Amino acid sequence: MSRFIPEGKSDMKALEQSEALASAKYESEEKEKEAVSLYEQMRRNHIIKEKEFQEKVKQRNQLNKIGERELRFYQELEKKKEEKELSKKREIEGELSRFESLKKSKLQESKSNSVAKLNLSKTTSIKKKVTVKPKITKTKESIAQNSPKKDSEQRGVNIKQSRASGLVTGYSSSSEEED
Incomplete structure (x- = not known):
C-alpha cells in the first residue's frame, strides 16, 4: 500500500x-x-x-520520622543527662548538709568557749607591760653638723642659703645654680 x-x-x-x-x-x-x-x-x-x-x-x-534505633539512642542520651543532673543535685545537697552541720558545731563551740573565757577572765587578771620607746629627733643644726662639708661643696649649695630659701640641705634648682 x-x-x-x-x-x-x-x-x-x-x-x-x-x-x-x-x-x-x-x-x-x-x-x-x-x-x-x-x-x-x-x-x-x-x-x-x-x-x-x-x-x-x-x-x-515536615517532621522526619525516626527509626527505632535512633529513638533508642535519643532516649539513652536523655537518661544520661537526667542521671548527671540527679548526681549533681545529690552532691550539692550533701555539701549543703555538711556545711550546715559544721556551722552548727562551730556555733556550739564558740558558745562553750565564750562561757569558759568569761569564767577565766573573772578569776585571773593579766596586766600588759607598757614599754616606752625613745623618740629620736634631729634638728636642722644637727643634720648640718653631721653632714660632711665636701658633699655640700660638691653640689654647689650653701647650707645657710638653703635654710633661708626653705629647701632641704643638698637640694637646689637649676635656676639657682645659674645665678
Whole structure:
C-alpha cells in the first residue's frame, strides 16, 4: 500500500475546519496575553513564585520520622543527662548538709568557749607591760653638723642659703645654680 492519499478520498473540508479552529484558538490566546497589563502579569508571577516557595518550606518543615534505633539512642542520651543532673543535685545537697552541720558545731563551740573565757577572765587578771620607746629627733643644726662639708661643696649649695630659701640641705634648682 502506498502512503499517498488519492485526491478524491481526502476530506479537505474537515481539515480546513480543524485548522480554522486551531488558528482561532491561538489568536484568542494571543489577544488575552496582550490584553493583560504589566501589573497583572507581575502579580500572577508573584503568586506562582509564592506558591512554589510555600511548597519548598512545607517540605523542609515536615517532621522526619525516626527509626527505632535512633529513638533508642535519643532516649539513652536523655537518661544520661537526667542521671548527671540527679548526681549533681545529690552532691550539692550533701555539701549543703555538711556545711550546715559544721556551722552548727562551730556555733556550739564558740558558745562553750565564750562561757569558759568569761569564767577565766573573772578569776585571773593579766596586766600588759607598757614599754616606752625613745623618740629620736634631729634638728636642722644637727643634720648640718653631721653632714660632711665636701658633699655640700660638691653640689654647689650653701647650707645657710638653703635654710633661708626653705629647701632641704643638698637640694637646689637649676635656676639657682645659674645665678
